[in-house]
Structures are given as C-alpha cells and as structure tokens.
Amino acid sequence: MTDGDEIDLTAALIAELTRRGETVAVAESLTGGLLVAELIRPAGASNVVLGGVVAYNTAIKASVLGVDANLLRTQGPVHPEVAEQMAEGVRYALAVDGSAASIGISTTGVAGPGPADGHPEGTVFVGLSLGDKTWSVALHLDGGRDRIRAGAVSEAVRILSARF
Template identity: 65%
Template sequence: MAGVTPATARVIAELTRRGLTIAVAESLTGGALAAELIRIPGASVVVNGGVVAYQTALKHTLLGVDAALLTEHGPVHPQVARQMAEGVRLRLAVDGRPADIGVATTGVAGPDGQGGQEPGTVFLGLAHGGAASVIPLRLHGDRAAIRAASVAAAVEAVWQLLARDSVE
C-alpha cells in the first residue's frame, strides 16, 4: 500500500488545514485504511479512530447498522456501507463532537463470493454532516489486491469529497 501514501498525505494535510476530523469503519480492509491514514505524521490531529467490524453482528452492535437490513441483504450492500459511515462518524465522537467525516468499507475480498456477491464487490460509504453517499466498486485481483485497491479508493473518495468543498 506504499503507493497510496502521497494521496493519503494530501488528505491528512487538507483535513488538518480545515480543522476537520475523520473516523473509519472497516470490514474487508480489516484496519488497513486506519493504518494507512495514521502512517502520516500529524494524523493524530485529524484521525479520531477506527472500528474493524468484520463480523456481521458487530456492524449492528458497534456501528448501529439496521439489523433488519443486515438480515435481509447481508453485510455487502450499499446501505450497509452508508450506515457504517454514519455510525462511525457519530460513535467515534471526541469530547462530544462527532467526526466531521465517516468512511466505511464493506465488500468481498475473495477468493470466494459471499451472500451472492462476487469477489471484488466493494461499497465505500461516506458521511459528513447530514449527508451520506455510497461508491460502488468492482475490483479485480487476489484478496490482497482487492483490499489494497479498496484502501486506495477510500482515500481517493475522501480527497474528492474535500476537493468539492462540501465539508466544512
């Protein structure tokens, strides 16, 4: 994941410049997104923290994802990603202040499919203020490549969000 460091440094610098914070909720990336963010010196000013909710039940108990949604659609679903991002933003509040941005990763890294979803099916959730969005991805490669590409895509998604000036 060394290749995403310049993009990550840019994200951390912009978050710092704006005085914004970020929190991450991860499933298929297993903490790799949080690790990528905190590799950058000074990240402690802007990264509130992360939650690895690998088991489906934890997406509900730790992040507040609707249990009925998980039962009906499973953990790899766009609305699950959205609710994970919204939940982590609120739950990883510091001094009563929610993170400005919540980011979530959920998907199938492979080698086998899950719940009817093929390997490489990934959903990124982004939440900020009262808004939330989902980015669907269809990635290729082995398990490690899909996880690394998911991290890179999440970092890029945060950068694009910041570049649109939609977070203050």
C-alpha cells in the same frame, strides 16, 4: 502507498483535512484495519483521525455501529446502505467529548477468494458521511484477496480526497 515521484495522496489528504479542522472516523469490514492504518501513516494524522472500528463480524456492524439489524438480515453486509450506515454510525461511535467526527468513511465487501453473500469477489462499497449527507460508492475490483483489500484502501483514500 507511494511509488517514487507519485504524489502521496494520503499525506495531501491529511494535510488538507488538518487545514480545514476536519476529523475522520473509520469503520472497516473487508479491509480489516488497513484503511485506518493508511490514514494514520502520514505525520500529523493524530490531528485528523479519531480512530477506527473493525466490524468484521456482521453482528458488530449492528451492535457497535448502529447498522439496522433488519437490513443486515435481509440484504447481508455487502450492500450500499450498510456502507452508508457504517460511515454514519462510526462518526458517533467514536465521538470525542460528545462531538462526532465530521467525516465517517467505511468499507464493506467481498475480498475473496470466491463469492460471498451472493456477491462476486471484488464487490466493494465505500460509505461516506459528511455533515448531513451520506452516500456510498460501488467498486468492482480485480485480483486476489490482498490486491482487492489494498485496492479498496486506495480507492477509499482517492474518493475521500476528491471531496477536498
């Protein structure tokens, strides 16, 4: 996702995470695999990225990622706490040899067209889980479906890069 002389933020992120010995697991809903595809684009990503889970169906968020079913039932899938639980859950769902990923990142939201689950198009939550801290970042993106999904990926990379 670079233009000309623009710094390749993803490649820089992967290089820094490699240097630090960090691993990343990805849980996606509205981005449908685009985030993990972006993270594995740079050479050397296999040192960092463990894999990804596309939990597009709400029930998969609970059954595979461990998101609280009651939370999903009462709040729906587009909620900051859902993003947080997805990010935390994927660290363990994609554990290697009993070791959870050091970082979990997730995306959930409404790509459109139009609103869904009581949220306007462009509502996105990026969840992050690092060590014993888990939080989410709310995004309000403009544009059509493709632009919202691409924007969610770019912002997720930017948000994670800001931590390192």
